Amino acid sequence: MTLEEARAKVEDWLVKTSLYEEVAGSDVSDCHHAIQALILRAKPFDAHCVECKRAATFKPDLDDEQRGMVLHGTPEYVKQYCLRQNLFTVTATCARSAAHRMQFVFRHHPGRGVQKIGQYPSIADLSIPETSQFVKVLGQDRVRELNKAIGLATHGVGVGSYIYLRRIFESLVEDAHKEAAGEGEEGDDEFNDWDEDAYKRARMDERITMLKDYLPKFLVEHPQLYGILSKHLHELSENDCLQNFDAMKEAILIIARDKLKAHEEKEQRATTAKLLQKIGSTMKS
Numbered sequence: 001m002t003l004e005e006a007r008a009k010v011e012d013w014l015v016k017t018s019l020y021e022e023v024a025g026s027d028v029s030d031c032h033h034a035i036q037a038l039i040l041r042a043k044p045f046d047a048h049c050v051e052c053k054r055a056a057t058f059k060p061d062l063d064d065e066q067r068g069m070v071l072h073g074t075p076e077y078v079k080q081y082c083l084r085q086n087l088f089t090v091t092a093t094c095a096r097s098a099a100h101r102m103q104f105v106f107r108h109h110p111g112r113g114v115q116k117i118g119q120y121p122s123i124a125d126l127s128i129p130e131t132s133q134f135v136k137v138l139g140q141d142r143v144r145e146l147n148k149a150i151g152l153a154t155h156g157v158g159v160g161s162y163i164y165l166r167r168i169f170e171s172l173v174e175d176a177h178k179e180a181a182g183e184g185e186e187g188d189d190e191f192n193d194w195d196e197d198a199y200k201r202a203r204m205d206e207r208i209t210m211l212k213d214y215l216p217k218f219l220v221e222h223p224q225l226y227g228i229l230s231k232h233l234h235e236l237s238e239n240d241c242l243q244n245f246d247a248m249k250e251a252i253l254i255i256a257r258d259k260l261k262a263h264e265e266k267e268q269r270a271t272t273a274k275l276l277q278k279i280g281s282t283m284k285s
Ligand SMILES: [Zn+2]
Pocket: 049, 050, 051, 052, 053, 056, 094, 095, 096, 097, 100
């Protein structure tokens, strides 16, 4: 890993990398570049500020020694300085207030690598804004489970996080199923082609195809997003679950975004209808 490559990864290491995950292996030059990119980097990055409660720009802090190193350090001196760091903290400050700070702790085990060992606020807290907007359409319980899943995955708990995601995903599919079956009941039998028995017998991927009119098109067209769902729990390893985490989470968010859009559209129409009614009654009087 070159220094440039390390610098390109810093933002992810800070905001996305799970605790206890390695950012560099045993290679000394990898460790040097990772540490240098982490501690001698003043490039700002965007993240959710838990104090401002919205997205903010964070600027990593440098102490006097580090500032001197950036300005005057020779490459060899900088390298020795970096490799001497055993336990180091990267602190970053919110552009809106110097009191809003994030901290990230890394451990360098010479000859063995560099790993992330601490962070405040937690990755789960940083991803809550992404999910909290969906309370209206997913409900408090499902959003809470989604946050729990994200929290578990960031701590490397694969199967546990997967179970939460699966629960949410299946309940969303069940919502669509109720809608499809409900419309079937109301409709004229001649035009109703909903086959409840076939649905009950179907596997999850087949069910999604059957519900294609009630689920986001994107989801129906990309079965790999939920492909893992057709497997039994005992067939999956911790790693299978972690590797599929992002795809599963995305599948859920796609449904959530669609629902939110429909919800907002409905709200807007209701507001407009009310407005028109008001205008109508004013004109009459
Ligand atoms: Zn802030």
